[in-house]
Amino acid sequence: MREGDLVEIAVLNVNIDEGVSIHWHGVDVPNAEDGVSGVTQDAVLPGQRYTYRFKVHQSGTFWYHSHQASSRQVKRGLYGAFVILPRGSLPRTLDLAVVAHSFSGARTLGAHDGIDRRAAAPGTPVRLRVINSDSFSRRFVLSGTRFRVAAVDGTELNQPGLIEGKTLELAGGGRYDLTFTMPTRTVQLHWLGARAALALSPDGRGALPEADAGQKFDPADYGSPARTRFDASSDFDRAFMVKIEKRFGFLDGRFGRHWAVNGKLPPEFPTHIVSEGDVVKMTFVNDTDEDHPMHLHGHHMLVLTRDGEPVTGSPWWSDTLNVKPGERYEVAFRADNPGLWMDHCHNLGHAADGLVLHLAYEGVATPFMVGTRNRPE
Known part of the structure; x- marks a missing residue:
């Protein structure tokens, strides 16, 4: 497909008993088309058909995958490449x-x-x-x-x-x-x-x-600097901290050492509330001994600093930023895509174990619920 195309994709669930949904990873689609069971839709059950319809305003390399029981379904092969070519002849x-x-x-x-x-x-x-x-x-x-x-x-x-x-x-x-x-x-x-x-x-x-x-x-010092819509010196409308660690406590009735954010276990993770037009700074701190590829749906993050050192090369935009043990990243994005969005670790096993946050625009709600039918991770 090409940048500017109107895309319509029909998904037919032939025989996946637990249901399926399709997320367009890295594509900044309207929120209703994001394909997350329990957040933007219900899972598509066996025999059902669901149609996604959106216009692509980007070009580049993306991919799609199930966002219903994704820690199992992606591992088993429910994924594929999603390439958007630039406008015009190549x-x-x-x-x-x-x-x-x-x-x-x-x-x-x-x-x-x-x-x-x-x-x-x-x-x-x-x-x-x-x-x-x-x-x-x-x-x-x-x-x-x-x-x-x-x-x-x-x-x-x-x-x-x-x-x-x-x-x-x-x-x-x-x-x-x-x-x-x-x-x-x-x-x-x-x-x-x-x-x-x-x-x-x-x-x-x-x-x-x-x-x-x-x-x-290292993307942080590769390429040449260029002007961006905002940078580390901007005045930010909102600033959020995401400190990932492990704490003892109960999760789904199981006692153990579980993923925690800012000292809290799920479901007490913070929901980051923004207004449309906000310029937002988010800080990721990894206080664990495992990598956490943090994926923000519906937006791309401009990487500002790593461990206090500014990015000196090309502007580095990411939708899936790998935060290694002991690392600290500052990123920024503009809240220009209203909705209720997942912001989670894309180690899907970590997400299934609770390492999931949400970005919510003021005044936006969803009729869908996570539960027996909808299990996004």
């Missing part, structure tokens, strides 16, 4: 969406758990849209050529420079677009620690380049 390019996913220990790139070999003529512009559909961070290496990280989470970077040999660590739910001109030798995208790889060569064969892990790519 130069002739080899454009490939490559989805990384783990099936019961088998790590795959697309439909392959081994090497997927393809032919690509030298001189061809190539864009690899790498999507991590797993709940955990995954590491990749693109070897055999210099390349650019052209986009993060569906948003183009400003003046990305050529890099080589960097390790690309992708958050659970995150995306990188990698661009290069096809050389006369083999180029390989390799999932570190797995057999899965994509190999491009002039004849579809050829020796594979070494896939050694190099220094980690």
